[in-house]
Amino acid sequence: MAEPEFTAMGVRIGKRLRSLTRAGQVRINDGRLELLNSYGSEIDSAPVQAVRASKPWFAADDRALADLNGKRYLLTLGEHDPAPGEPGPPTARRFIEAVRRAAGRGG
Numbered sequence: 001m002a003e004p005e006f007t008a009m010g011v012r013i014g015k016r017l018r019s020l021t022r023a024g025q026v027r028i029n030d031g032r033l034e035l036l037n038s039y040g041s042e043i044d045s046a047p048v049q050a051v052r053a054s055k056p057w058f059a060a061d062d063r064a065l066a067d068l069n070g071k072r073y074l075l076t077l078g079e080h081d082p083a084p085g086e087p088g089p090p091t092a093r094r095f096i097e098a099v100r101r102a103a104g105r106g107g
Helices: 092-102
Strands: 006-015 018-029 032-036 042-047 052-054 063-068 071-076
Touching: 006 092, 018 042, 018 092, 032 063, 042 063, 042 071, 052 092, 063 092
Parallel strands: none
Antiparallel strands: 006 018, 006 071, 018 032, 032 042, 052 063, 063 071
């Protein structure tokens, strides 16, 4: 199995005002974006070409929006990239760039 193109652990994943998980995982692997809960079960997934990732207006720097299969998810990632070898989620900006790169839209 190939190494994932992007992985973020410890991500808070919410839908509207409801929190789905506080320690989830976001992964881009083999051209698919996967949202996983803290147990590793899939919340949602879609081909990266069909995913829209953006930065919400008036939100903290650690937040990103991901539209998958007609549903909008609010992702709370890290404010700062972790040091090399340290655990923790990357920034929302890196997530958005990874989605665009994987979909072939530039980054």
